[in-house]
Amino acid sequence: MRLVAEQLTVNFGGLLAIADVDIDIGPGEIVGLIGANGAGKSTLVNVLSGFQKTRTGSVKLGDSVLLGLSPDRIARAGVVRTFQSVRLFSGISVRDNVAAAAAVLGSRSESVDTLLQLLDLADRPDSDAGSLPYAHQRRLAIARALALKPKFLLLDEPAAGMSPNEIEDLDRTLVALRDRTGMGLLLIEHNINLVMSICERLVVLDGGRVIARGDPDAIKSNTAVKDAYLGAEGGGH
Incomplete structure (x- = not known):
């Protein structure tokens, strides 16, 4: 079962936030979504999670249509998001x-103590x-999700405001969560080192449009991405 969004x-108003964007994520896959501020990343996640209506396109989880459903129904279907x-x-x-x-899920949810252990919060x-x-606090937000x-x-930017050591811990945690649960992850993040470390594929937005797709090595060497984003970011921070 894949999460697939098309067009x-x-x-x-008169501002085009995203245009003809396609993105898909498979089970157990970590996909990075990068781009400068204002590129359309959060708008895209808002559409996928039901917080933003779209003029055109489709969002499906397997054969189930998600576009047009409320955020709580999308979350119950299996697509959950965190916020900046x-x-x-x-x-x-x-x-x-x-x-x-x-x-919300009653007996279907993992025990609270198990989730606290997974996110290194069991001591508090x-x-x-x-x-x-x-x-x-950011780890707790992930535990809630x-x-x-x-x-x-x-x-949506889970490493924002973290120190380098905290980001390294988050790197290991996200990979461990993926390995344990088999869920797919979409990672919006400005920390390029984190993105390049854990993502199998990346999608790059600029001005609301996809300008590149590929594995980390392909994205690093993409001239359009360097001009639009990586050059300005200085390779990560």
Whole structure:
């Protein structure tokens, strides 16, 4: 079962956010989505997860049509996303944050304690979520998403604001999660080192359009990508 989007176009008034974008992800695959700020990455993820309507195109999970469904129905179908901003329930514990998400699926969800172990949060289950260090808050957001047992997890800049050591830990965690669950991952990320390290394929957006696809080596050597993105990024940060 693959997550397949074809010919997606989104306009905000007279502004073309994405145009004729195709993307697909298979089970157990980690696909990177990169591009400069404003390239259309978050808009694309918003369409895939039901938070943004599209003027044209289709989104399917296997034979099931997702386009037009509400975000909660898409999540229940198996496509779950995280956000650039960490959306936690401050004032309640780490465990209760994950339990709130797990309650959506009841007995089908993995145990909360298992998810906390997977995300290296087992040592602070009773801590106030809002008091966690920033990197741990981002890990908690991923644990909450995993509580919905996704077939595909869409991660919107999960390494934002992390230190190099924290990013290395996240690298290992994401690969371990993929290996353990077999789910597909779509990774939106500006940290080029992380993207090139764990992604089998990359899709590059510029001005709302796909300008390149390929494995990390092909993307690194692509002149159009260098001009539009990698040159400005200095090869990663």
